[in-house]
Amino acid sequence: MSHAAAHADHHEHHHGPAKGIGRWLYTTNHKDIGTMYMVFALIMFFIGGAMAMVIRAELFQPGLQLVDPQFFNSMTTMHALVMIFGAVMPAFVGLANWMVPVMIGAPDMALPRLNNWSFWIMPFAFLLLLSTLFLPGGAPAGGWTMYAPLVLQTGEAFPFLILAVHMMGISSVLGAINIIATIFNMRAPGLTYMKLPLFVWTWIITAFLLITSIPVLAGAVTMLLTDKYFGTSFFNAAGGGDPVMFQHIFWFFGHPEVYIMILPAFGIVSAIIPTFARKPLFGYESMVYATASIAFLSFIVWAHHMFTVGMPLAGELFFMYTTVLIAVPTGVKVFNWVATMWRGSMTFETPMLFALGFVVLFTIGGFSGLMLGVTPVDFQYHDTYFVVAHFHYVLVTGAVFSIMAATYYWLPKWTGHMYDERLGKLHFWSSVITVNILFFPQHFLGLAGMPRRIPDYAVQFTDFNMISSIGGFAFGLSQLLFLAVVIKCVRGGEKATDRVWEGAEGLEWTLPSPAPYHSFTTPPIVR
Amino acid sequence: MKSILHRLLLIVGFMPTAALADWQLNLTRGVTSISRNAYDLHMLVLWVCTIIGVVVFSVMFWSIFHHRKSRGAQAAHFHESTTVEVIWTLVPFLILVGLAVPATRALIHIEDAADADMSILITGYQWKWHYKYLEDDVEFFSKLDQDSNRARMLGSGEDPASVENYLLEVDNPVVIPVGKKVRFLTTANDVIHAWWVPALGFKRDAIPGFVNESWALVEEPGIYRGQCAELCGRDHGFMPIVVDARPPEAYAAWVAEFKAKRAAAALKQDPKRAWAREELVTHGAEVYAARCSDCHAADGSAVNGSAPSLAGGEVVLGAMDDLIDLVMFGTGEMHAFGGQLSDIDIAAVITFARNSFGNNAGDDLQPVKVAEFR
């Protein structure tokens, strides 16, 4: 790729950002909106993290010491909702907002006003959701999966929950539409699809997953709402409905949702590893095809989340085969990353460390995923801490690590300053060690028979729970380092060069650091 | 506090000297063909994953150590090869096919609940289980035992470690015969639960309005513990399952004993038998407190503008037939209790009234006599 016109934006000074709070309320600038998404995600990450601390504190030893079981259930429910819809998804959307236009040489997103709206829905959605903590009867406690009929026992929090989910959904769909419109219409001349950075590719596919799956969730929660308040019986067996149907609909959304949270991570890692290996990504095309096949498969594996509901044998076999099949394209990705490193010239700055941590630990999560896909054993693993360990490996050391990697990678481009490398490395090492102390023992707990979502446990599970809790507190504390690094970097630091990283490739690195408020007002030519 | 410190020390030292069970790392082999299949498959997939992991990570870390800039490594330029892509697509695929074969076989085995020797209908409630033996005409509820229940309360001050089988003990275990194929039919009364005993090798959801089928043929006598595995509300963590597998003769004996106890309990409630006066007075006091004391004073004295005194009253100590008639069919403000109370209750409360509040009729009323008035 070659580029021009990067520094040609002299007129940017004429319409820089507005002053004061109005800048953030009315902004249609993709960089402002991206920043707001990221800051929002970081706040939610700490709120959801605080809930996790409550959970780990109660589970530190057997017996109930701190909270009522109902409140404990609220914590697990809210922790998941906040982390999934409040932290991970907005972080990825924020990264897309910031990076997709500059990666494809576009001046902004295709639909800037819509962009503003999709962001500003989120804080209100979470205001609704978090306010339930103060309602009589407490916050939702039926699990983030909202299974009927249990969720219908929710008290006054119920309509808040449904409305909040609807709002998050609207926000995500609008964001996804915007990203697709941007990538389809605003690529720089010469930037054909097969030249797109993988982060852009993974986001195209993620956006389609969002558009396809979120409306299904919206339908499911609306049916819950009418079941509760308007006398329908979609999920009520006594009225001719079917509680299992809720699970089918929910997971038809829920499984693609899992990939919504990991495909952009693949894109990030595919950007970082070549940069620090100083070698082009191995197997670019097969990476694109692998991502697309994972996305396709993600729509036909949903029932592996519910093997124990009692499906016909043929159904169980079908979902087992499709599920384990996902290991093939996922394996291809991992092999390609390793091949990219092979005979490169590697350095190990913080983004690379997080990316490597991602490759190893996400793969471990993938292995346990493969194990869970084997139905006859899933009958044992299902709903135990083995599952909890599995999805935290793919979501924390997978999705969250990739977001941190991305933050370290692009922070100099956003702020114009280098972050504190020493602190960054400290953050990585403390995170990677503590996260394994936190989640690895949970594999053992699950195998030994500890169910998930319980506030208290039989005494033989004590030791591993204590270890896990200690890891949890330490991991939680380590994230304050991240906050410190980011704040420090925003405030100042060594001046970043335009290219920032020696091996960096792509249009974003042709812009000055920090990237000007308006960039690529004349499109660069890509050859 | 001391025990926490002790545990922490153990953890810090990583000394697996505590009770062995505390450090259980792996899936149980269990006591059924299903659980053994699951264990074998688990180990198979675990080994496959471990080997692949070791190979991939070794290559990666070898590269990380040798192909680093600080060691003067020069970056190569290769970035694609259709051959290797095809290889690392096909090889994993073939491995998966290899895994799918035993997995399919195991699954077919699990789903074959035909030709069972007996069936137990398991119904999940918030938060207990109900077991109904379809052939043996036995049924009962099973819930968390008292000791665990006391210790698990928030701020109970009791050390869970001092309770035997904390959270894994029930009042009434479900007894099954070994060597017999037992079919479990799971359903629920309120929300979804899941019935899971690891040693049997599976869990199955209990879904309101639907009946799920699963089975187990337990090979060794023993006590096998499990828990509800599907979030079912506040006390989801407190509805354990205890399976007590016994040799067939012992199982038959248990069924006989269960029925004998039930018959004895029923006999205690039999209106046709002769009742002792003390029995009637004791039970009558309960009935009086529950049903009469709304209007009549607890000590039988008169209540202004309401019920008359029962102490030394003419009616109370008068003809038995009139008294029965009054209590059963009422008069004025006094309700007719014939439709609300059983023969035993009526006989008891009348006997109680005639022998309390200073009354001393010295006689009793038998339930069979009450029945004549119906």
Ligand SMILES: [Cu+2]
């Ligand atoms: Cu339950």
